[in-house]
Amino acid sequence: MSESEESNLSRALARRGAHVTGIDIAPRLVEMARAKDPSGNITYQVADLCQPLPAYQDHFDLIASFFVFNDVYDYRGFLATLHSALKQAGRLVLFMNNPYSLMLRGYFTDYFAASGQTFPYRGMREEGVKVHFYHRTLEDYLAASISAGFQLQQLVDVPTPEGSFKRREETVIPEG
Ligand SMILES: C[S@@+](CC[C@H](N)C(=O)[O-])C[C@H]1O[C@@H](n2cnc3c(N)ncnc32)[C@H](O)[C@@H]1O
Numbered sequence: 001m002s003e004s005e006e007s008n009l010s011r012a013l014a015r016r017g018a019h020v021t022g023i024d025i026a027p028r029l030v031e032m033a034r035a036k037d038p039s040g041n042i043t044y045q046v047a048d049l050c051q052p053l054p055a056y057q058d059h060f061d062l063i064a065s066f067f068v069f070n071d072v073y074d075y076r077g078f079l080a081t082l083h084s085a086l087k088q089a090g091r092l093v094l095f096m097n098n099p100y101s102l103m104l105r106g107y108f109t110d111y112f113a114a115s116g117q118t119f120p121y122r123g124m125r126e127e128g129v130k131v132h133f134y135h136r137t138l139e140d141y142l143a144a145s146i147s148a149g150f151q152l153q154q155l156v157d158v159p160t161p162e163g164s165f166k167r168r169e170e171t172v173i174p175e176g
Helices: 009-017 028-035 075-084 099-103 137-145
Strands: 019-022 043-046 058-066 086-095 118-122 133-134
Touching: 009 058, 019 028, 019 075, 028 043, 075 086, 086 099
Parallel strands: 019 043, 058 086
Antiparallel strands: 118 133
């Protein structure tokens, strides 16, 4: 449901025949994503996914959210919106940072006490986009997902190979 310079998930799904709607809160990022889809096959929209989206009630077979869950100010509201936008047997695929990874990278020393802390990103600021990384524990996320009505089917923990984290200027990574 979200697309920017860094990801082409929406375009990859559209190429495979899906009818894709790409939604993000940042108008500048939506504009950039739209410019990368000259065919106009993807419907792009600016919306706050922490707020109800009645226009999309029971609408989607599949929602794929690519690295947004850690960055929303209200993760329970976000889950409620996604749940109501899915059809009855719909599926949600959530790509997210393992919250413990910030601990490993030294952003805090107490994983549990740090829950609720926010970290500003660099890299999108020059585009006029303010994004924050919100630390919450994996238990917070899982409990909220179950409360929102989701059932966990699979959890895939993907390692980040040492040194593969690119610190390019435009890369979306939390500031130290
Ligand atoms: C790390 S970026 C990932 C962007 C894109 N999915 C990608 O992979 O390149 C996080 C994205 O979450 C979006 N975002 C943050 N809060 C949001 C909200 N409440 N509703 C919708 N999008 C939000 C930001 O605008 C930003 O585009």
